[in-house]
Amino acid sequence: MTENDKPAEAHEQDGTQLARENWERYQYCVSRGHRDYTRLASRLEGFYLGGGEQWSREDLEILHEQGRPAYEFNEVMPAINAAVGYQIHNRMDIAFRPRGGDATKELAEVRTKVAKQIADNCRLHWKETEVFGDGMIQQRGFFDVRMGYDDAVLGELSISVLDPLDVMPDPDAKSYDPKDWADVTVSKWLTLDEIEGQYGKDARLRAEGARALGDEDFGEGDDDGTSRNKFGWQDTGRYDAEYAGGGPRRLRVIDRQKRVLSQMQVAIFPGGDVRQLAGDEKPEVLEQLRANGAFITRRMMKRVRWIVSTCDALLHDTWSPYDRFTVVPFFPYFRRGKTRGMVDNAVGPQEALNKAVSQYVHIINTTANSGWAVEQDSLTNMTTEQLEEFGASTGLVVEYATGKRPPQKIQPNQVPAGVDRIIDRAAGTLKEVTVPDAMRGTQGPETSGIAIQSKQFAAQQGLAVPLDNLARTRAMVADWIDYAITKYYDSERVFRITKTDPLSGKEVEEELTINQWVPESGGYLNDMTSGEYDVVVTEQPMQVTFENGQFQQAMEMRGAGVRVPDSVVIRHSNLTDKHEIIQQMEAASATPPDPLAEAEAVLAQARARLAEAQAERARAEAVNKSIEGMFSSAQTATLVAQNPAIATAADGMWKSAGGIDKDAAPAIPSIDAPAVAPPEQNTNPLTPANPSVGMNAGIEGGQP
Incomplete structure (x- = not known):
């Protein structure tokens, strides 16, 4: 007999039994620590918010009876805000790398763009800030990640807190x-309309007939420890159909996801990876898995069973469409099931600070009216009761009888020296266990900005553990996004992506289409259902510091001679209208050239060519003169060789003409050699030895 063949009474009995088992599991979780956690978390939140919530009600009543003040010097909130501020300015950046199957670098880039589009659509950064704040204040923060079909028929990934x-x-x-x-x-509190909208008409009918244990307080003084925050005050009382004239009736709903070992359909890939299948996959999806080498079979696996009920009515019981829980946790400090936040260790120092300050103020107040010592029947213008009441008033006039001792002011006790030391020690300890001054950037004006940033970077090491656990939670969320893209973004979709052009700085739009069938190739364009990818989660640094650093580096590179374009420098500046400035610069560079400027450029080129020609002519003349000098020297040497006796006369003539001997004297050495017959000379005046001057003519040739 199948489930559908069972009689209605059997279905109802099974549902009632499952609802009771679900309720008993809820009670087990409450008694195993959740009740204590809710009380502690509410107290921790009070220490963060302040405004009178750092004092317990019992302490406030005692102080009020004693007439003593209850001051709060909230040092917890600025510390938590500094830590949360660091998270706000460090955004999560999700990227993918191909790992196996049909994954490619191009598909990984497309997948990265789709993931960023999902994160932006879910407002993930703001919700991450809320979860981070929950963890730092109340020890625990939780995302809920699932597919939603309210805004899109094909479904969109929804991330809530x-x-x-x-x-x-x-x-x-x-x-x-x-x-x-x-x-x-x-645990939830839902109206009947909300139950019908989430779980159907039959679930509403079953909920209407349920006992709905505990539905009269709507979270005020819950059996699990404490009330929940809401816009209404905690003492607003009941709000149901009986007292609100038809107002919504709310029921406590237990939403439980549990792992059950069951036989299910899976896809086993050649590398050995196993992917769970929900059993409702489209035939083309299964065929594509087989085309990628996957083997479709059934095996025992841990599946997620989803059960929703009131205390005695079953609302929903089926296999989860996901292979994982929708809840993603964040624990700032985690030790094998024990969780802590940043406020936990700040409670003791903050209490000591509040009590020490209140005691200090109380001591100061008592010194203003420490009392009077008055002789009996000595006052004439007031009674002792009036002096007791108005004795601390400014401008008080006391008249006493003649012969009586004047009233004496009783000297108050000095403020104990240990009180102010307790205040200093508590304030210092608060900063040590939370966030030091260096990370808050509260140094005086004598400290340089670079030194402050360096100290802030060093102080961030105290946040290393919470930030590392935040990175772990981010990786879980990114893995959930990757899982949703593969399984649920399997139809053709078009995303409109707005990005900034890296060259112009303008915002441009582009359309990105995924899972588009291409008949020519017989495949899908940007197929998101195939391949396996590694998820890479990185952080973008604090925006102001990052931009300032980029601008500073660009200016330093310019100073070193690197030709950084003006548009790059402006793009990394903090100018609010930098994109408009870049557009104006581009428009100015695109204007037609000035004719006069072109003429001046041509004239400058002509001048450069003329200078080159003149330099070439000077080099040629210098070479010609050098050749003439060498020829004349050779002729002189020939004459001296023919007639050594003229060497002395030639040397004198050389010196008389201003010649400088750059070698050992004499300038023209004597040659002790017999006279030889002169070689045949060319005496034709039409073809002289030197065509320009005729070296064999006149006195230069040595001929008579």
């Missing part, structure tokens, strides 16, 4: 990763 007081992880688990949890339970 859960109240940590409503989420109950497996009390017997000790792992950070939900993959190692047996179950996770979320």
